Amino acid sequence: MKTLVVGAGAVGGFVGGRLLQAGREVDFLVRPARAERLRQRGLRIVEGDRSEVIEATTVTADVLKDPYDLVLLAVKADALPAAVEDVAPAVSPDTVLVPFLNGMAHLDTLTEHFGDRVLGGVLKIGTILDDNGDIRQLVPGGQLEVGELDGDRTARVDAVADTLAIPGFTVTVVSDIVDRMWRKWVMIATVGAVTSLARGTIGDVAAVTDGAEFAAATLDEAAAVAAAARHGLGEAAHTELRNLVTASGFPMTSSLSRDLAAGRPTEVENVLGDLILRGRAAGIPVPRLEAAALTLRVHGLRQAAEHPR
Incomplete structure (x- = not known):
């Protein structure tokens, strides 16, 4: 699935970076300043003394126009309203959106704008963004649960799970995602x-x-x-x-x-x-x-x- 990761911080950068390393087709929707930082330093994931530099393709909202199969939303809550507007050109009737935000209020915002294109997601990782804009991995791997909000098992949620099933990640489709x-x-x-x-x-x-x-x-x-x-x-x-x-x-x-x-x-x-x-x-x-x-x-x-x- 052609994937757009909205945000390239501690969550989006880590998940998107690992997807890129696993051969997935991934772009990052970021602000111009973050895009410039990634152009200068690359997307860096640091674990202990080991630093990996990943070449990442970035897009900014002003040039986003083509639809994606999968959109992963990984922004802070206060950035969600702007992200919803920014990502709209990338969302077609067949696009699936999976949010990785804290709390539950974001589901109302996303379903209001994108309806049943939205799935539920739970991501468990240990990462932080340091002062250089690099992602520091505090614990190995990650766990991810996805599911339809109504509990159905569908072909699209299986396709999302297949896309996200990469080395180091445990991915599970669940019927009780909410x-x-x-x-x-x-x-x-x-x-x-x-x-x-x-x-x-x-x-x-x-x-x-x-x-x-x-x-x-x-x-x-x-x-x-x-x-x-x-x-x-x-x-x-x-x-x-x-x-x-x-x-x-x-x-x-x-x-x-x-x-x-x-x-x-x-x-x-x-x-x-x-x-x-x-x-x-x-x-x-x-x-x-x-x-x-x-x-x-x-x-x-x-x-x-x-x-x-």
């Missing part, structure tokens, strides 16, 4: 809230008095919101996540806490803010999530004041 997207949301909201408030790792939190209990209670808040939305985790998944967020010695952080520590803007609204609003609408108290959101919003206010656009 439930799994909610499960990931609960996980990243919990880890993000806990590690942002603690300014430390999950293991750091578990090592202090009442830390594991705080993390478990934060998980219970997020899981209760999912259950109210009829996407409850189930006992096995809840136990698995509880074990993860209370794990002693576990060096896990989140993009929220890493961005906070680095002085960058965070995705507080689509990871925590939206979840809090849904909890309030359902009458579910979420004080720990609210405390974390307050912390990140104050950080965002300071960042906006120090770095006005």
Whole structure:
């Protein structure tokens, strides 16, 4: 499938780069500044002491005109509205779109614009973008789940899975993709809230008095919101996540806490803010999530004041 990756950051650059290495036909839709950086340095994936330079084809919105078979959306939530407009010329009636964004609000935006062309996707990788614009891989490989939003098994979702099935990636077609997207949301909201408030790792939190209990209670808040939305985790998944967020010695952080520590803007609204609003609408108290959101919003206010656009 001819594939367009929207964004070439820590997520889009990593997935698209690995697809290119596996012989897939891939272009990157990026802003002019990112296109220039990629022309100068190439798309670089760094793992430990090993650096790979991948030749990437970039396009900018002003020249995009031909349709693609598959569009992978890998942008931050605040960039989604512009990305939707930019990518429209690449979307034909037969195009399939798979988003790799945090939270769930993006599905409403995408289905409003592109209807049933949109699939659900859950991506699990460990990558960050460093100050040089290079992608640093923190853990090997990746896991990817895709599925039709209505749960059907279709030829197009199988074709997408075949395209994404490359060395190092585990790709699974699932019938409950929306439930799994909610499960990931609960996980990243919990880890993000806990590690942002603690300014430390999950293991750091578990090592202090009442830390594991705080993390478990934060998980219970997020899981209760999912259950109210009829996407409850189930006992096995809840136990698995509880074990993860209370794990002693576990060096896990989140993009929220890493961005906070680095002085960058965070995705507080689509990871925590939206979840809090849904909890309030359902009458579910979420004080720990609210405390974390307050912390990140104050950080965002300071960042906006120090770095006005």
